[in-house]
Amino acid sequence: MVKVKVNNVEIDVPPGSYIIDAIEKAGFKVPLLCYLQDLFNEATCRICIVKANGRIVPSCRFPVQEGMVITTSDDELSKMRKINFELVLATHNIICWNCYRKGSCLLVSLSKELGVEGIPVCSECSLYGDLCLVKQGIPCLGPLTIAGCEAECTKQNAPCIGCRGFVSSTSTWRNALRFYKENNIKKEDLEAITRIFWPILPSRFQNLIREVYMQ
Amino acid sequence: MSKYSLHEIIYGHHDLRVHVPISSCTLATGAQEVYRAIEDYIKRTGVSAEIHRVGCMGLCFLDPWIMIAGKNLPPAIYANVKPLDVEKILDRYLSEDLSGAYALRFRIDDKDYGIPLLDDKPEWKYQVRFVSRNCGIIDPESIDEYIRTGGYEGLRKALKMKPEEVIEVVRKSGLRGRGGAGFPTWLKWKITYEQKSDEKYVICNGDEGDPGAFMNRLLAESDPHRVVEGLIIAAYAVGATKGYIFVRAEKPLMADRLEKAVVEARKKGFLGEKILGTSFNFDIEVYRSAGAFVCGEETALIAAIEGRARPRQRPPYPAVSGLWGKPTLVNNVETLAHVATIFQVGVEEFTKYGTEKSKGTKMFCVTGAVKRTGVYEVPVGTTIKKLVYELAGGPIEGRKVKAVQVGGPSGGCIPFNLFDLELDYETLQAYGAIMGSGGLVVIDDSGCMVNVAKYFTDFTLAESCGKCLPCRVGMKIMNDILGRIVNGEGDVSDIEVLRDLGVSIIKTSLCGLGGSAPNPVLSTLRYFDNEYREHIENRKCPAKVCPKLVTYVIINEKCRGCGVCARQCPANAITGAAGKPHYIDSSKCVRCGACLISCPFGAIEKT
Known part of the structure; x- marks a missing residue:
């Protein structure tokens, strides 16, 4: 057996185990994305990183060594996990309003766990099975607003007014604006509702609205 | 190599010997044509002479050079030779007129020809030709010449020792991996040696993909047997039975010469079964890979031989589980050439040079x-x-x-x-x-550091294998941000994003490629922060390189109104009457720079 220390908890694991096994045995958790036990551990997403003897390593693919000291979270780790998760979102085509997973996917739960603001309110709205307001022709800022409010307004059939701020990803904006356009939401109505919390919309977003509606 | 043998190798047994370097770099500058011109000259004049094909000296600015060694004359190097010059040069040399020569390789008598010695030239004087001692002197395709310079003596010495003793010699030398990371070579050998396995492999890493680095190619093209000898010694020390030399297919001459070297070494009994009468069996295969920058990373290199070039998470290190799951030693071309030389001339020659922590x-x-x-x-x-x-x-x-x-x-x-x-x-x-x-x-000072950083991220972005996320997506985002900055669309917050992202990519990437890819950006940010700020805050490129941030103007005093620039301009942005100063409409200008090059009066400036 190999003795390791996970966040000051000493634990014995069989030799050849990976760090993730020791962490789970010690009762801790690290966020996982690409790892599927026994099926896939190529350590490609780098979300499950931990510090082993001070060095940042992926816990899913790094074997334990005798006397290894493992830290599962600190400021540096959470910052890097956050950056890496933002990179995942940057390549993901976010269309929560039309997604068949209805807000119950790994990305949504991980973004909550890591505190990354890239997923729109629609993910929660569709999770609760609410009828989409945009699809009914009502201008609702759900597709553009950062999730985390449990979609309280839309539950009451009131459109989202964007009190939590906008997602910053350009690709999400573009997808959302196309969605508005498909459902015949007028540009003026959309701009009017954004003014509630943003009297002047940042020029980047103004340009995007113009670009999509001009197409 | 003693002076005597150098003399012998350069003069041979001929009255006149012309050394022509045939390697990738000299071929590109026309050495093959020079070679033919010399052949023609010899045929035409009937002079008794031999053309000696050699490797490259490493002085690229002289390419293509030739060295002539005639009876009672010192060997003279001629630089930047063109096929048409050959006749003149040889005629003059044979009439004992050495004018026009770049340098003398060495003197044979006290006679002064008015040509400096190569040893007195700064580019040669400060060099210590340890591992490149044969480059540009011997014929890379001849094993006999290599043996005459002391070649395969190192192997003979090593085979008389026990493997532990061989590793001990390398430890004493303090040699560290010349591939970049500087891991102690002996330690790598020792770990591989200690593994219990029925089969072990040694691999020579000749991938070398950095833009601006070609020492491995030069070494393997000019002195391939030294690499082969080093690999055999390494195999003996760790107990390997099979070796690979991993060469990029884009370097065909390097691969050809190594292949030829392996065949000749096999003929002479340095490879194969029962090498030099011992019980040590070993053979080498030259592996040509289609090549990717990432193959320089040892796990990706091993995966490339197995089939698909992608790095994997270490540990297990290749020394424990490498090619086909067997212990594998991976060493760089230059490292192995150093090993061979150390065994040939002794550890002391090597440890004379270098610093406390890294010798040689x-x-x-x-x-x-x-x-x-x-x-x-x-x-x-x-x-x-x-x-x-x-x-x-x-x-x-x-x-x-x-x-x-x-x-x-x-x-x-x-x-x-x-x-x-x-x-x-x-x-x-x-x-x-x-x-x-x-x-x-x-x-x-004509280079823009932001543009340089962009150039290198373009390179790593294209060469990223795409396996791990930080390198695949992170480098793309860094590249996009740099692209925005050089186009004058940068934001002040971009600098902070570049820094954070760069550090995160370095620390969390899977292999060495991602682990070092942001270095050009981070180091330029560290030392040339002002250039980034100039691009972002003032929308100006201080070195006037970034096309979008440059405007072309005509200086009225210098302009004669000839209209050449207006005819060259692809966007019709230049107007003006003949004989009167012209004017560039910067809203139409596409910043191609054609006018700047074409102006005969130097009247156009970048601002």
Whole structure:
């Protein structure tokens, strides 16, 4: 057996185990994305990183060594996990309003766990099975607003007014604006509702609205 | 090599011997045509002479050079020879007129020909030709010439020792991996030696993909047997039965020469079964890979031989589980050549040079904005200043050196005020660069550092294998941000994003490619922060390189109104009457620079 220390908890694991096994045995958790036990551990997403003897390593693919000291979270780790998760979102085509997973996917739960603001309110709205307001022709800022409010307004059939701020990803904006356009939401109505919390919309977003509606 | 044998090798048994370098770099500058011209000359004049094919000396600015050694005359080197010059040069040389020669290889008598000695030239004087001792002197395709210079003596010595003793010799030498990371070679050998396995492999890493680095190619093309000998010694020390030399298919001459060297070594009994009468069996295969930058990483290199070039998470290290799951030793071309040389001439010759922590010599490629580009072998710990200013001759007239990019796309920029730094593994790392394979790209004041950083991220972005996320997506985002900055669309917050993202990519990437890819950006941010700010805040490129941030103007006093620029302009942005100063409409201008080049009066300037 190999003795390791996970966040000051000493634990014995069989030799050849990976760090993730020791962490789970010690009762801790690290966020996982690409790892599927026994099926896939190529350590490609780098979300499950931990510090082993001070060095940042992926816990899913790094074997334990005798006397290894493992830290599962600190400021540096959470910052890097956050950056890496933002990179995942940057390549993901976010269309929560039309997604068949209805807000119950790994990305949504991980973004909550890591505190990354890239997923729109629609993910929660569709999770609760609410009828989409945009699809009914009502201008609702759900597709553009950062999730985390449990979609309280839309539950009451009131459109989202964007009190939590906008997602910053350009690709999400573009997808959302196309969605508005498909459902015949007028540009003026959309701009009017954004003014509630943003009297002047940042020029980047103004340009995007113009670009999509001009197409 | 003693003076006598050098003399013997250069003169041979002929009255006249013309040495022509045939290697990738000289072929590109026309050495093959020069070779043919010399053949024609000999045929036509009937002079008794031999053309001796040699490798490259490493003085690229002389290419294509030839060296003539005639009876009672000193061997003279002629630089930048053109096929049409051959007749004149040879005629003059044979009439004992050496004018026009670049340098004399050595003197044979006291007679003064008015030509300096190569040993007195700065680019040669400060070099220590340890591992490149045969480059440019022997025929790379002849095993006999290699043996005559002491070749395979090292192997004979090593085979008389026990493997532990061989490793001990390497430990005493203090040799560290010349591929970049500087891991102690003996330790790698020892770990591989200690593994219990029915089969072990040794691999020579000849992938070398850095832009601006070509010392491995030069070494393997000019002295391939040295690499082969080093690989056999390594195999004996770790107990391997099969070796691979991993060469890029884009370097066909290097692969051909290594293949030929392996065949000849096999004929002479240095490879195969029961080598030199011992019970040691070993054979080498030259593996040509389609090549990717990532194959320089050892796990990706092993995966490439197995089928698909992608790195994997270490540990297990290749020394424990490598090719086909067996213990595998991976060493760089230059490292193995060093091993062979150390065994040939003894450890003391090697440890004479270098610093406390890293012994010996290292080959550096100096390219870019210098007078004398080439490969220079100097002791580890030589200052950047000495290498750039004395050996490579400093910047081109009228220019100032701004920075040097050490270690290619994985390395970092060292600014001019730090040129007193010594080139060794630890110092460079502390200043944000890496030794890498040893390529130095010199950038002068006509270069824009943001553009340089963009160039290198373009390279790593294209070469990223796409396996792990930070490298695949992170480098793309860094590249996009840099693209915005050079186009004058940058934001002040971009600098912070670049820094955070860069550090995160370095710390969390899977392999060495991602682990060093942001280095050019981070180091330019560290030393040339003002240039980034100038691009972002003032939308100006101080070096006037970035096309979108440059405007072309015509100086009225100089313009004669000839209209050449207006005819060249693809956007019809230049207007003006004949004989009157012209005017560039910057809203129409596409910043191609055609007018600047075409103006006969120098009336157009970039601002």
